[in-house]
Amino acid sequence: MTTEIAENQALIEQTVRDFAERYIRPHIREWDEAQHFPAEVFHKLGELGLMGVLVPVEYGGAGLGYREYVAAIVELSKVDPSIGLSMAAHNSLCTNHILMFGNEDQKRQYLPKLASGEWIGAWGLTEPNTGSDAGNMRTVAVRDGDHWVLNGSKNFITHGKSGNVAVVITRTGEPGDKHGSTAFIVERGTPGFSAGKKEDKLGMRASETAELIFQDCRISDSQRLGEVGDGFIQSLKILDGGRISIAALGVGTALGAYEAALAYSKERKQFGQPISSFQGIAFKLADMYTDLQASTLLTFDAADRKDRGEKVSLASSVAKYHSSETAVRVANDAVQIFGGYGFIKDYPAEKFYRDSKLCTIGEGTSEIQKLVISRDILRD
Amino acid sequence: MKILVCITNVPDTTAKITFAESDTKLNKTGIQFIIGPYDDYALARAVELKEQNGGTVTVLNVGEAEGEPQIRKALAIGADDAIRVNAEPTDSYFVASQIAHIAQQNNYDLILMGRESIDFNSGVVHGLVGEMLGIPSFSPVMKLDIEGSTAKFAREIDGGKEYMEAPLPLVFGCQEPIADWKIPNMRGIMTARTKPLQVVEPVAVDDMAINEKYTQPAAKGECKMIPVEDVEKLVTLLRTEAKVL
Ligand SMILES: Cc1cc2nc3c(=O)[nH]c(=O)nc-3n(C[C@H](O)[C@H](O)[C@H](O)COP(=O)(O)OP(=O)(O)OC[C@H]3O[C@@H](n4cnc5c(N)ncnc54)[C@H](O)[C@@H]3O)c2cc1C
Ligand SMILES: Cc1cc2nc3c(=O)[nH]c(=O)nc-3n(C[C@H](O)[C@H](O)[C@H](O)COP(=O)(O)OP(=O)(O)OC[C@H]3O[C@@H](n4cnc5c(N)ncnc54)[C@H](O)[C@@H]3O)c2cc1C
Numbered sequence: 001m002t003t004e005i006a007e008n009q010a011l012i013e014q015t016v017r018d019f020a021e022r023y024i025r026p027h028i029r030e031w032d033e034a035q036h037f038p039a040e041v042f043h044k045l046g047e048l049g050l051m052g053v054l055v056p057v058e059y060g061g062a063g064l065g066y067r068e069y070v071a072a073i074v075e076l077s078k079v080d081p082s083i084g085l086s087m088a089a090h091n092s093l094c095t096n097h098i099l100m101f102g103n104e105d106q107k108r109q110y111l112p113k114l115a116s117g118e119w120i121g122a123w124g125l126t127e128p129n130t131g132s133d134a135g136n137m138r139t140v141a142v143r144d145g146d147h148w149v150l151n152g153s154k155n156f157i158t159h160g161k162s163g164n165v166a167v168v169i170t171r172t173g174e175p176g177d178k179h180g181s182t183a184f185i186v187e188r189g190t191p192g193f194s195a196g197k198k199e200d201k202l203g204m205r206a207s208e209t210a211e212l213i214f215q216d217c218r219i220s221d222s223q224r225l226g227e228v229g230d231g232f233i234q235s236l237k238i239l240d241g242g243r244i245s246i247a248a249l250g251v252g253t254a255l256g257a258y259e260a261a262l263a264y265s266k267e268r269k270q271f272g273q274p275i276s277s278f279q280g281i282a283f284k285l286a287d288m289y290t291d292l293q294a295s296t297l298l299t300f301d302a303a304d305r306k307d308r309g310e311k312v313s314l315a316s317s318v319a320k321y322h323s324s325e326t327a328v329r330v331a332n333d334a335v336q337i338f339g340g341y342g343f344i345k346d347y348p349a350e351k352f353y354r355d356s357k358l359c360t361i362g363e364g365t366s367e368i369q370k371l372v373i374s375r376d377i378l379r380d
Numbered sequence: 381m382k383i384l385v386c387i388t389n390v391p392d393t394t395a396k397i398t399f400a401e402s403d404t405k406l407n408k409t410g411i412q413f414i415i416g417p418y419d420d421y422a423l424a425r426a427v428e429l430k431e432q433n434g435g436t437v438t439v440l441n442v443g444e445a446e447g448e449p450q451i452r453k454a455l456a457i458g459a460d461d462a463i464r465v466n467a468e469p470t471d472s473y474f475v476a477s478q479i480a481h482i483a484q485q486n487n488y489d490l491i492l493m494g495r496e497s498i499d500f501n502s503g504v505v506h507g508l509v510g511e512m513l514g515i516p517s518f519s520p521v522m523k524l525d526i527e528g529s530t531a532k533f534a535r536e537i538d539g540g541k542e543y544m545e546a547p548l549p550l551v552f553g554c555q556e557p558i559a560d561w562k563i564p565n566m567r568g569i570m571t572a573r574t575k576p577l578q579v580v581e582p583v584a585v586d587d588m589a590i591n592e593k594y595t596q597p598a599a600k601g602e603c604k605m606i607p608v609e610d611v612e613k614l615v616t617l618l619r620t621e622a623k624v625l
Contacts, residue, residue, distance in 0.1 A: 004573065011453055011569050018563050049566030062566035 009071050012064075016075035019048060024080050028206075032082070032351060035200065037208035039120065039162055045087060046117015053091055055099055060112035066241070066303035070248040074296075077252025078259070081355040082206035084252050085362070088245035089158035089207075090114070094121025096241060097167045098185065101226040101234050106185060110165060122163030124154035124212050125235050131156075132368050134169075135232055139214060141170035141182055146221050148184065150214040153196065160210030161195040164188050168212065169231045181231035185223045192217030203354030240313050242363050243320035244306060247299040250323030250359040254295065257327075257334035257352035258288045264347075265337055281337060288330045295323035314376045321369035324359035331356035381435035381526065381548075383426045384488040386479055386505070387454055388416035388497045389447030399594045406499075406594070408446075415450045417561075418494025422552070424559035426492050427458035429526055436460045438486070442469045442478045448577070455572035456564035462575070467582040471589040472500070474582075476508030481583045483513055488549060490531070495520035495553040506553040516546055519553025 023041055031038055045051050053069045055061020062068075069091065077084030095114045098106055113119040130136045139152025150170055157166070165187050173180025186193050196211025226234055262285060265276035275281045302315040334349040335342035342349040360366045391397065392412040400407040415423070426437045439454040441447050442465040451462045465478045483491060496503035503519065510517025522541070523534035531550055535542045564572075606614045618625045 007449060007452065008569060008573075010449060011456060011564070011572075012566070014453070015456075015564055015566075015569065018561075022563075047565060048563065053566065057567070063570070064566060068566075 005067065009068060012068050013071050013075050015048065016050070016072050017079075019045070020076055020079035020083075024076070024083055028080050028351070029345065031080075031206035033205075035198075035205045037086075037159075037162055037206060038083075041083065042086065042090070042120055043117045046115070049115075050087060051090060051117035052095060052111065052115020054096060055111050055115040059099070059107055059115060061115040065307040066244055067300060067307055070244060070251075070299055070303045073245055073248035074252040074255065077249050078256040080206065081249060081253040081256070081352070081358075082204040084249045085204050085358065086158060086207040088242070088249055089123065090121045092242040092245045093123030093158075093238060094163070094165070094167050097123060097183065097225065097234065097238050100237065101183065101230075102185075105222070106225070110185065114165070119164035120159050120162055122157050122159040122166040122212070123238075124157045124160075124166055124168045126154060126156050128153065128155050132365060134235070135178065135181075136175050137169065137171050137181060138175075139168070139170045141172050141184065143172075143221075144218070147218050148221060148224070150184070150186070150192070150217040150219065152214055154212040155196070156199065156209055157212050159208055160212050161198055162208055166193075166212060167225065168214075169235050172228055172231070178232055179229040181235075182228050183225040183231040183234055184219055185225060186214075186217065186219055190217060190219060202357060203351070204358045236313075239363055240311075240316050241306060243316040243369075244299065244302045244312070246359060246363045247295070247302065247316065247319035247323040250320070250325075250327035250356075251292070251295050251299050253327040253352055253356050253359060254288070254292050254323070254330040257331040257349060257356070258285075258292055260348045260352070261285065261288070261334040261337040264341075268339075275337070284333050284337060288333050291326040291330060295319070295326040298322050313372060317364075317369045317372040317376075320364070321366055321373065324356075324366060324369075327356040327359045381429070381433050381489045382487065383429065383435060383437045383490045383492060384479075384483060384486070385419070385423045385426045385437060385439050385454070385459065386491065386493045387419040387423065387439055387441050387450065388494070388499070389413050389441060389443050389450045390416045390497060390499045393417065393498065397596070399596075403593050403595065404591070413447065413450060415453060416494045416497050418496060418498070418553070418555055420494075420561050421556055421558050422492035422494055422554040423454055423457060423459065424562045425524055425554060426490075427562060428559055429490070429524075430458070433526055435489075438463060438488075440465070440479060440482055442467060442475045442582070444468055445579075451577060452572045453564060455575045455577070456568040457562045458564075458568065460575060462577040464577065464579050465582050466579050470587055470591075472502050472504045472508060473588040474585050476505045476512060477585040478582050479505065479509050480512035482580070483509065489529075490526070490548060491551040493519075493551070493553050495555040503553065506551050510551040513549075513551070515549050515551060517551035517553070518544070518546075520555040521552045522555055522558050524552065524554070524558055 049062035052061030057063040073084050098110050114121050125134050141148045141150050169183050172182040192215050194213045196213050198210040268275045298319040302319040305315050306312045331352040335353045338349040341347045392414050395411045398407040430437050437459040439459040439462045469475045493506045506517045520536050521533050525532045529548050532545050
């Protein structure tokens with residue numbers, strides 16, 4: 001890494017830290033309890049350039065790479081993982097899909113609004129009956145002259161209600177056929193397109209998760225992203241990058257839990273001494289730190305590979321798998337180190353514990369990551 | 381309008397302070413450095429004034445190369461260029477002399493500083509610089525507007541605020557709520573690299589002060605809990621032990 005990159009990264013980290021301390025930390029509990037999605041925070045993140053981190057400057061973005069993107073997600077997630085999740089979904093799923101597969105008109109029309117945070121983006125692949133098996137999606141798009149008619153629903157979609165625009169993957173061919181699906185851009189307000197219920201979740205409660213419903217939703221062919229039949233393949237490519245951002249989310253979540261536990265272990269006294277002086281606690285901290293170091297290195301390694309233009313399916317799955325499991329384990333240990341206080345909402349460990357679990361599920365469960373990894377390493 | 385903002389490179393307010401070399405130096409290992417918080421207010425107001433009235437903002441630090449990340453941050457926030465006087469700033473007089481020397485060569489309309497540094501906290505550099513340049517200086521200033529070649533500003537005084545007007549050029553020591561701290565955006569961070577940062581050697585100045593030794597403040601005693609019923613005991617302790625009554 002050159003000093004220039006290191007210095008920029010350090011400044012980005014400091015910037016995001018300052019932002020999170022000022023605009024996020026004071027509200028964490030309130031947003032979590034009310035399950036409030038703070039749209040205004042994302043508009044502000046847009047002013048900083050964090051809603052279009054990977055988008056080139058000519059389309060109104062920050063024009064940065066994955067290393068800087070990862071650094072920003074880690075810092076946000078350290079304070080509130082649900083904000084990190086929403087920022088990641090907006091950037092690497094919706095915005096990046098339009099950036100990678102949109103034509104010039106689509107990029108000019110949507111990227112400046114998304115990158116400035118004026119618009120919030122959603123990305124719909126998952127359906128009630130097809131999650132890990134997304135290739136079998138049921139939502140259909142049928143061609144009608146210069147238009148397409150969409151029917152079906154997508155669930156568990158981040159920003160399903162508040163998103164101003166959604167990228168939606170639909171079936172346009174046979175179920176299960178890799179070339180049987182197509183992606184479209186659908187704007188909020190399009191007749192036949194509505195939001196269903198907002199989910200009441202275990203964690204990541206400030207990140208909105210809701211259903212997208214399509215009932216004879218007619219959209220112009222100009223809203224199609226790339227070629228007919230390429231939707232699912234595009235999604236897999238989007239997820240290759242997206243998984244790096246969820247790996248960063250895992251690192252940030254684990255780091256937040258670890259730092260809280262480390263500080264608490266030095267302050268809390270039992271039997272006349274800080275609990276950190278008991279080997280049972282000190283060794284736990286050593287394990288947490290070691291896992292976290294490994295996850296961090298894997299995540300930045302995947303980011304650097306992506307920045308160098310290498311194929312990253314394997315590296316991003318490895319990073320995502322390792323960091324999500326680390327996040328869950330570290331958050332679990334943090335609760336244990338806090339003892340009874342770890343179970344109480346006045347202390348930070350409890351929320352990291354709930355939030356961390358999403359990491360092993362979203363953008364491909366840990367089992368699916370193992371599937372991707374094992375297929376890759378077993379391939380002749 | 382040409383504005384000069386003087387920034388210090390100081391330990392983060394939450395840093396744990398320890399000393400090295402037989403307590404004659406700050407132990408810098410593991411310490412995160414920041415732009416002095418009062419200087420950050422001065423910088424924020426300078427950038428706002430530039431946005432309103434046009435002109436340029438130059439940041440100046442008297443310090444060693446390790447402070448450059450903070451200078452880059454100031455450029456990312458919106459300053460146009462920067463000067464670093466390459467020296468270990470040993471005392472307020474030395475620092476003020478360097479600032480005055482730079483100012484003499486550049487004709488700034490406004491020189492903004494923090495009300496005080498947060499490491500040595502002397503709160504004197506602005507006064508010294510004003511004196512050396514022969515222009516008025518005011519501190520702590522909490523409100524500042526520019527109309528033409530006149531500054532309208534408010535200064536905190538005992539029990540109230542003092543509203544004043546004075547013709548430019550002027551030196552100010554700033555504090556909140558003169559402006560909200562600014563957080564740089566990503567584009568600012570990237571363009572900061574392309575903005576000029578000039579490193580100049582210091583002018584010779586005699587050392588006026590020598591820091592011989594640093595010590596930590598006495599550790600806080602154990603907190604004593606006194607039940608509500610025992611108000612008398614509390615009063616006695618405040619008299620005899622804490623000696624505050
Ligand atoms: C908060 C949140 C936000 C989300 N945001 C989005 C979004 O913005 N866009 C979007 O499209 N989706 C989103 N999702 C959906 C998410 O990607 C899916 O939940 C995830 O892919 C898993 O799918 P599923 O829930 O249907 O579980 P299932 O696929 O039903 O899996 C159930 C269990 O079976 C296991 N399993 C499945 N197949 C296999 C196999 N072949 N081998 C071994 N085990 C297997 C899984 O690992 C899991 O343990 C979000 C989910 C959540 C909770
Ligand atoms: C041994 C020693 C080592 C030091 N090492 C460093 C170092 O490596 N880097 C560093 O930046 N400082 C360093 N300092 C300087 C210190 O941070 C103060 O800047 C300096 O001592 C003046 O302090 P003061 O309390 O008199 O400032 P005050 O009078 O309280 O400061 C008022 C305002 O003057 C301006 N100002 C003060 N100092 C400077 C400065 N150095 N450059 C630009 N503007 C300034 C600021 O706007 C500040 O808010 C060192 C000081 C000592 C004694």
